[in-house]
Amino acid sequence: MNETGANETSKYLLEARNITKVFGELRANDDVTLSLKPGEIHALLGENGAGKSTLVKIIYGSLRATSGHLFWRGRAVTVPNPAAARELGIGMVFQHFSLFDALTVTQNISLALPSDVDIGALSGRIETVSNDYGLPLRPDALVADLSVGERQRIEIVRCLLQEPRLLIMDEPTAVLTPQEADQLFVTLARLASEGCGVLYISHRLEEVRRICHDATILRHGKLAARVDPQQETAASLATLMVGTEVAAVRTDKGTAPGAPLLELSSLSLATDDQFGVSLKNINLAVRAGEIVAVAGVAGNGQGEFFDALSGELTSSNNATVKIAGVGCGREGITQRRRRDAAFVPEERLGHGAVPNFPLSENVVLTHHSVEATRLETGDGMAGSAVVRNGMIDRDAARYVNRVVTELFDVRKGTPDPEAQSLSGGNLQKFVVGREMALQPRVLVVNQPTWGVDAGAAALIRQALIDLARGGSAVLVISQDLDEIFEVADRIAVISRGEMSQAYPSEELSLERIGLLMAGAHEAVARNAGEAGAA
């Protein structure tokens, strides 16, 4: 980086000084300062709503600061739009990808580049760059055929082609398997060693401790601390983020489990989706008072498994799924809810909640078929049914919303905001709380704390444990092994639509789980290799 020498008046690549951003009455950023050196992986930490996204958007030119200044390699700059940011050498990989499924990798990348780029030459460059950085990509592959991890690689390669000096990554590992995440860390280390700065936004404190050199922590829009993450523990980082100590989840392995409340026997389900996974002969029982977790790498049939349990996909044989001893494989989700089962899907927006409906209407989404709301209110008040004689009782729905948001500490600006206006963690607390309010005897949760901050995750996990200790059967589907070991009494592993038996969690080591997942994993890799050769 010789050409930078003349202008270099600062050792910092990027400095954001005294940034303040006001939205109406909310101070999303309040006098925040962040500085980052070349070759440094810098963590930006904070709970949901702490102002991380706002700060990053200001740096990337999507938002303009109300006051404060940006300095790029020592010079004051204004960044009016993302194109200007890219011109400076700032690249960003968003949490939500902007890719066209029906186009190839090369076509997708060319869309982000000037229109005079030669597609043929571009393919070559993509191949070189992606292999150089350990992010192998086939330039002619269709995006629709790629895994989430591979899609992320496209976004990263797209940035790398523009030879950025600063790469911003918004929660990159939230969508990755542990193996894919490890691969990403190698790439980031390589980039840093070449002098590229990385601004790394994450909730996962262990990985921040592992790969980051420096950390800026935000809390409620203000700068809470600037620390060296390698000198901290995950617990001390969490405390800095949340402001108080995060309560460790109580995991008293309570009384002996009771009768099985959720039983799956020889559950098979063929998929008609070409990207789907068929379920093969799954047997599992979850007993009253226990939490069984299903571990597995993303895309091994978890979605189909959840749908088969919830009744969004039905089975032809009634006996394959039993709730409280009664076969209900052919029943839909409404009938299964009437059997005191409740479900929390992986996608919060668009599956677990309607994005542009207020929370009270999202209560109706899963409470409409339940006779009288079995509300846990704490004050002993029973809720009344949300729907009577086909008509919705809005007051009853609002009451449920109030109770749920209070008990689960859902933070929101107005009493009844649209679901999409909530941050991920707060919406997840609402969605989980909504089902908890029904006091279900069987609860099935898919990825309970996906993309959720530490405080919310602890609260949700505690709620799951408390529900089980109260005598319900809880099935947790998760890719997060830390979470699984924190809450589960027994653990099963799903891979390529097949499920292992459930082992008591104290009998299973990380390695053993890894082996159970890896059998299928290697086969997948082999298949991919064959496909590539052919």
Place this chain on the structure above:
Amino acid sequence: MILVLEKRSRRSQAMVWLSPVLALGITVVIGGFIFASLGLDPFKALYIYFIDPMTSLWSIEELIVKAAPLVMIGVGLAICYTANVWNIGAEGQLTMGALFGSAIPIYFTDWQSPLVLVLMLVLGAIGGALFAAIPALLKNRFGANEILTSLMLVYVAQLILDWVIRGPWKDPKGFNFPQSVSFEGWQLLPLLGEGRVHLGAVLALIAAVLLWVMMGRSLRGFEIRVIGNSPRAGAFSGFAQKKVVLFCFMLSGALAGLAGICEVAGPSGQLQPVISPGYGFTAIIVAFLGRLNPIGVIFAGILLAISYLGGEAAQVELGISDKMAQVFQGMLLFLILACETLIHYRIKLAPGRGAVKEA
């Protein structure tokens, strides 16, 4: 400087109601320019078009006669579009309703009883609903695009009408004109007052209020809104998308069919080769102008009825084609859809795509 659309952090509640008004305003302004380019005084032309129809009792009655079918069809379509179900074939369902309902007076010419009228209305609704079920079933079973199938079925219905009116249902004493026997007594809708306003206007109002309650309060209305917004969340909620598609099509078809038989048993008094001046298509605009809200549709229906009357008035007084009404309606639909952008976005002046500026 360039104009940019900036996404609002939340939907603008003001714009939800202002955007149709804005669309209407722009339509009038552009209409003024069109009149001027035709060599007419734009203010006089606009007056004749939009104000004159509301200045006499006669024309206000005529307004209600024209607004009734627009509202009746428009509320049904509003429900469809809320569910993301695109019924474009209300004109065909209207025709089929008119055919079904007319069977009674044509086959039982001398039967006189209040039951006749009730039967005619019920049959009209059934005819429209059954005809609308065709595109719904094709969509549910084969994934056929309902926009195409429902639109094409309009022409099928009109050709069937044309055939029966020139063939089996032709009035034997009608001097070979393509029309049915004239309906009489209980075969006609009772009039309200002295003029031409008939029971259909009341039925349209009742339909609008009932559907407003259904959409706002009932679980069925909730189901329709959820499926329209987020089908996956709908499935999670236990709602079946296919059932909603069929329900919305049959409901809107029934209302269109009812409007059809009301036209035949009301203003025209007999079955003729042409039943409506495109009410089924204009009602699409009515539904959107009313922001898919049944109460909003009432006002939108009255507004669009003015454009029909204004078209006739302009033809008489200004000597311009009554196709001008369709020009206005087309412009209005485009502008409504365009202005809806402002609910989610604001227009902002921004500096041009310059490079990075030194501070």
